[in-house]
Amino acid sequence: MFKHAQLESVKAWIGDPAQRALPLHARVQRALRQLILDGALDVGRPLPASRALARSLGVSR
Structure with missing residues:
Protein backbone atom coordinates (compact mmCIF):
# COMPACT_ATOMS: atom_id res chain seq x y z
CA MET A 1 0.00 0.00 0.00
CA PHE A 2 1.06 3.62 -0.40
CA LYS A 3 2.87 5.42 2.34
CA HIS A 4 0.97 8.34 3.81
CA ILE A 14 -5.41 15.80 -8.25
CA GLY A 15 -6.65 18.78 -6.24
CA ASP A 16 -4.20 21.29 -7.75
CA PRO A 17 -6.13 24.12 -9.42
CA ALA A 18 -3.53 24.28 -12.21
CA GLN A 19 -4.43 20.68 -13.17
CA ARG A 20 -8.22 21.12 -13.12
CA ALA A 21 -8.40 21.27 -16.93
CA LEU A 22 -7.39 17.61 -17.07
CA PRO A 23 -9.91 14.83 -16.44
CA LEU A 24 -9.58 13.15 -13.05
CA HIS A 25 -8.19 9.90 -14.45
CA ALA A 26 -5.41 11.83 -16.22
CA ARG A 27 -4.53 13.70 -13.02
CA VAL A 28 -4.26 10.43 -11.07
CA GLN A 29 -2.15 8.87 -13.83
CA ARG A 30 0.20 11.85 -13.95
CA ALA A 31 0.54 11.91 -10.17
CA LEU A 32 1.50 8.22 -10.09
CA ARG A 33 3.90 8.73 -12.98
CA GLN A 34 5.55 11.63 -11.17
CA LEU A 35 5.99 9.55 -8.01
CA ILE A 36 7.77 6.91 -10.09
CA LEU A 37 9.98 9.48 -11.84
CA ASP A 38 10.84 11.12 -8.51
CA GLY A 39 11.87 7.74 -7.12
CA ALA A 40 9.17 7.79 -4.45
CA LEU A 41 7.68 4.59 -5.88
CA ASP A 42 10.08 1.78 -6.64
CA VAL A 43 10.13 0.46 -10.17
CA GLY A 44 8.52 -2.97 -10.25
CA ARG A 45 6.71 -2.51 -6.95
CA PRO A 46 3.00 -3.23 -7.33
CA LEU A 47 0.55 -0.38 -7.02
CA PRO A 48 -2.35 -0.64 -4.59
CA ALA A 49 -5.50 -2.31 -5.82
CA SER A 50 -7.72 0.11 -7.76
CA ARG A 51 -10.57 -0.15 -5.26
CA ALA A 52 -8.30 0.55 -2.29
CA LEU A 53 -6.62 3.45 -4.08
CA ALA A 54 -9.96 4.97 -5.12
CA ARG A 55 -11.27 4.66 -1.55
CA SER A 56 -8.09 6.31 -0.18
CA LEU A 57 -8.33 9.18 -2.66
CA GLY A 58 -12.06 9.65 -2.16
CA VAL A 59 -12.89 9.11 -5.83
CA SER A 60 -14.91 6.50 -7.68
CA ARG A 61 -13.11 3.63 -9.27
Whole structure:
Protein backbone atom coordinates (compact mmCIF):
# COMPACT_ATOMS: atom_id res chain seq x y z
CA MET A 1 0.00 0.00 0.00
CA PHE A 2 1.06 3.62 -0.40
CA LYS A 3 2.87 5.42 2.34
CA HIS A 4 0.97 8.34 3.81
CA ALA A 5 3.26 10.92 2.16
CA GLN A 6 2.80 9.30 -1.26
CA LEU A 7 -0.97 9.28 -0.86
CA GLU A 8 -0.96 12.93 0.19
CA SER A 9 1.18 13.76 -2.85
CA VAL A 10 -1.37 12.15 -5.17
CA LYS A 11 -4.22 13.96 -3.38
CA ALA A 12 -2.39 17.28 -3.76
CA TRP A 13 -1.80 16.65 -7.46
CA ILE A 14 -5.41 15.80 -8.25
CA GLY A 15 -6.65 18.78 -6.24
CA ASP A 16 -4.20 21.29 -7.75
CA PRO A 17 -6.13 24.12 -9.42
CA ALA A 18 -3.53 24.28 -12.21
CA GLN A 19 -4.43 20.68 -13.17
CA ARG A 20 -8.22 21.12 -13.12
CA ALA A 21 -8.40 21.27 -16.93
CA LEU A 22 -7.39 17.61 -17.07
CA PRO A 23 -9.91 14.83 -16.44
CA LEU A 24 -9.58 13.15 -13.05
CA HIS A 25 -8.19 9.90 -14.45
CA ALA A 26 -5.41 11.83 -16.22
CA ARG A 27 -4.53 13.70 -13.02
CA VAL A 28 -4.26 10.43 -11.07
CA GLN A 29 -2.15 8.87 -13.83
CA ARG A 30 0.20 11.85 -13.95
CA ALA A 31 0.54 11.91 -10.17
CA LEU A 32 1.50 8.22 -10.09
CA ARG A 33 3.90 8.73 -12.98
CA GLN A 34 5.55 11.63 -11.17
CA LEU A 35 5.99 9.55 -8.01
CA ILE A 36 7.77 6.91 -10.09
CA LEU A 37 9.98 9.48 -11.84
CA ASP A 38 10.84 11.12 -8.51
CA GLY A 39 11.87 7.74 -7.12
CA ALA A 40 9.17 7.79 -4.45
CA LEU A 41 7.68 4.59 -5.88
CA ASP A 42 10.08 1.78 -6.64
CA VAL A 43 10.13 0.46 -10.17
CA GLY A 44 8.52 -2.97 -10.25
CA ARG A 45 6.71 -2.51 -6.95
CA PRO A 46 3.00 -3.23 -7.33
CA LEU A 47 0.55 -0.38 -7.02
CA PRO A 48 -2.35 -0.64 -4.59
CA ALA A 49 -5.50 -2.31 -5.82
CA SER A 50 -7.72 0.11 -7.76
CA ARG A 51 -10.57 -0.15 -5.26
CA ALA A 52 -8.30 0.55 -2.29
CA LEU A 53 -6.62 3.45 -4.08
CA ALA A 54 -9.96 4.97 -5.12
CA ARG A 55 -11.27 4.66 -1.55
CA SER A 56 -8.09 6.31 -0.18
CA LEU A 57 -8.33 9.18 -2.66
CA GLY A 58 -12.06 9.65 -2.16
CA VAL A 59 -12.89 9.11 -5.83
CA SER A 60 -14.91 6.50 -7.68
CA ARG A 61 -13.11 3.63 -9.27
